[in-house]
Amino acid sequence: MDxxxxxxxxxxxxxxxxxxxxxxxxxxxxxxxxxxxxxxxxGNLWQKDVLPLYRTYKKLSSRYGPIFTVWLGLKPAVVLCxxxxxKDALLGHSEEFGGRPEIPLxxxxxxxxxxxxxxxxxxxxxxxxxxxxxxxxxxxxxxMSQWVQQEAQHLVELLxxxxxxxxxxxxxxxxxxxxxxxxxLLNVIGNYISFFLSPLAMxxxxxxxxxxxxxxxxxxxxxxxxxxxxxxxxxxELHKLTLDPSCPRDYIDCFLMKAEKKKSSLENMYSNxxxxxxxxxxxxxxxxxxxNVLIFFxxxxxxxxxxxxxxxxxxxxxxxxxxxxxxxxxxRMPYTNAVIHELQRFRKTHKENFPRMTTQDVxxxxxxxxxxxxxxxxxxxxxxxxxxxxxxxEFRKRESFLAFSAGERVCPGEALAxxxxxxxxxxxxxxxxxxxxxxxxxDLLSLWLEIERGAIPGKFFAIRRRVSS
Numbered sequence: 001m002d003x004x005x006x007x008x009x010x011x012x013x014x015x016x017x018x019x020x021x022x023x024x025x026x027x028x029x030x031x032x033x034x035x036x037x038x039x040x041x042x043g044n045l046w047q048k049d050v051l052p053l054y055r056t057y058k059k060l061s062s063r064y065g066p067i068f069t070v071w072l073g074l075k076p077a078v079v080l081c082x083x084x085x086x087k088d089a090l091l092g093h094s095e096e097f098g099g100r101p102e103i104p105l106x107x108x109x110x111x112x113x114x115x116x117x118x119x120x121x122x123x124x125x126x127x128x129x130x131x132x133x134x135x136x137x138x139x140x141x142x143x144m145s146q147w148v149q150q151e152a153q154h155l156v157e158l159l160x161x162x163x164x165x166x167x168x169x170x171x172x173x174x175x176x177x178x179x180x181x182x183x184x185l186l187n188v189i190g191n192y193i194s195f196f197l198s199p200l201a202m203x204x205x206x207x208x209x210x211x212x213x214x215x216x217x218x219x220x221x222x223x224x225x226x227x228x229x230x231x232x233x234x235x236x237e238l239h240k241l242t243l244d245p246s247c248p249r250d251y252i253d254c255f256l257m258k259a260e261k262k263k264s265s266l267e268n269m270y271s272n273x274x275x276x277x278x279x280x281x282x283x284x285x286x287x288x289x290x291x292n293v294l295i296f297f298x299x300x301x302x303x304x305x306x307x308x309x310x311x312x313x314x315x316x317x318x319x320x321x322x323x324x325x326x327x328x329x330x331x332r333m334p335y336t337n338a339v340i341h342e343l344q345r346f347r348k349t350h351k352e353n354f355p356r357m358t359t360q361d362v363x364x365x366x367x368x369x370x371x372x373x374x375x376x377x378x379x380x381x382x383x384x385x386x387x388x389x390x391x392x393x394e395f396r397k398r399e400s401f402l403a404f405s406a407g408e409r410v411c412p413g414e415a416l417a418x419x420x421x422x423x424x425x426x427x428x429x430x431x432x433x434x435x436x437x438x439x440x441x442x443d444l445l446s447l448w449l450e451i452e453r454g455a456i457p458g459k460f461f462a463i464r465r466r467v468s469s
Contacts, residue, residue, distance in 0.1 A: 114277025
């Protein structure tokens with residue numbers, strides 16, 4: 001066969017593959033809620049009028065309704081917008097929308113161990129065990145507030161040493177929050193979370209087989225995470241040598257004791273690697289996330305000093321200056337609670353990188369959604385829903401607030417996170433007034449997303465307050 005004929009055959013072959021992909025995509029599209037037309041192979045991935053969803057959902061939902069479909073490569077994802085729709089899915093149909101699709105970045109990291117496993121029975125078992133064990137050790141209870149208070153005071157002392165000089169809080173705050181759980185290799189987790197929230201992570205999750213073989217930041221963060229997992233493995237082995245079943249010291253001891261009881265079970269849900277990942281995961285959820293939220297709080301309060309001042313007035317009136325804020329003070333500080341509540345609502349997140357999945361065929365609000373379909377509950381659309389807030393930019397407290405998600409996969413550390421946010425914020429504002437050290441030429445929410453993913457530094461001044469006792 002001459003080269004010209006071979007070239008024609010190759011082109012025809014490639015065109016036939018492209019035609020098949022378009023045909024299959026169109027067939028799937030007809031079976032799903034409507035949405036913007038995808039490109040062949042890439043889907044809506046590089047269409048700026050579609051992604052990121054927090055920027056485009058209003059336009060898309062006005063055209064297609066509060067339930068629409070976007071395409072991440074060749075895979076469809078049904079997007080849910082607005083409080084009523086998201087609440088109905090996660091609470092009213094919690095079983096149908098309670099699955100989790102395979103997320104290649106998590107699979108690569110976890111190898112399907114721990115309570116992020118795609119094995120439905122395993123994640124439910126390990127989640128129940130983890131929640132029960134952490135509650136036994138005081139998570140979310142007032143007894144833990146003393147630990148949080150201690151770390152908040154250490155943070156105050158550290159900021160006082162700066163004597164008003166500019167500082168970048170990302171690492172400092174992560175270590176302070178982490179000490180409530182464990183202060184080990186926080187930068188590793190911070191780098192992983194930052195990458196997981198980035199647009200590149202969505203590309204990785206869409207084309208994992210290609211990205212896995214390409215160089216890039218994903219290689220570095222995953223390699224760093226393996227080192228942290230090795231560290232945890234070492235701690236597990238040390239716990240095995242020093243374990244006293246009559247007096248468990250921590251979560252690892254309790255897990256090892258449970259593993260011993262279950263070792264004859266045919267389903268091995270308490271393996272060493274399940275323990276490693278069950279320790280690894282709270283680093284991200286319990287440290288980086290909470291510290292990032294706290295930094296976002298300071299960013300907004302620095303931009304709106306009159307709100308910061310009013311919170312400080314309430315702290316001075318209720319707590320005073322002679323003692324540190326306590327969890328019990330929360331009941332007498334309605335304005336501070338409302339500010340914390342609203343700041344969480346205002347915060348934009350990339351939770352579309354951590355979607356749900358239908359566990360069965362479901363007809364939801366007139367739309368047929370097949371089993372195994374990826375579903376993105378858009379929480380930012382819930383928190384800016386004009387049917388719940390007359391003016392979404394005003395501070396108001398409503399029930400339509402899902403900062404910690406809802407349903408079967410609600411954040412297991414919600415109680416602890418709420419306690420930490422209150423105690424860290426009030427302790428910091430009791431001692432300091434925060435100001436931005438740099439004038440940024442972009443809107444606050446876009447600025448925050450750039451700071452969160454490490455694209456630009458977020459620098460502050462912590463100015464010591466002079467409050468008469």
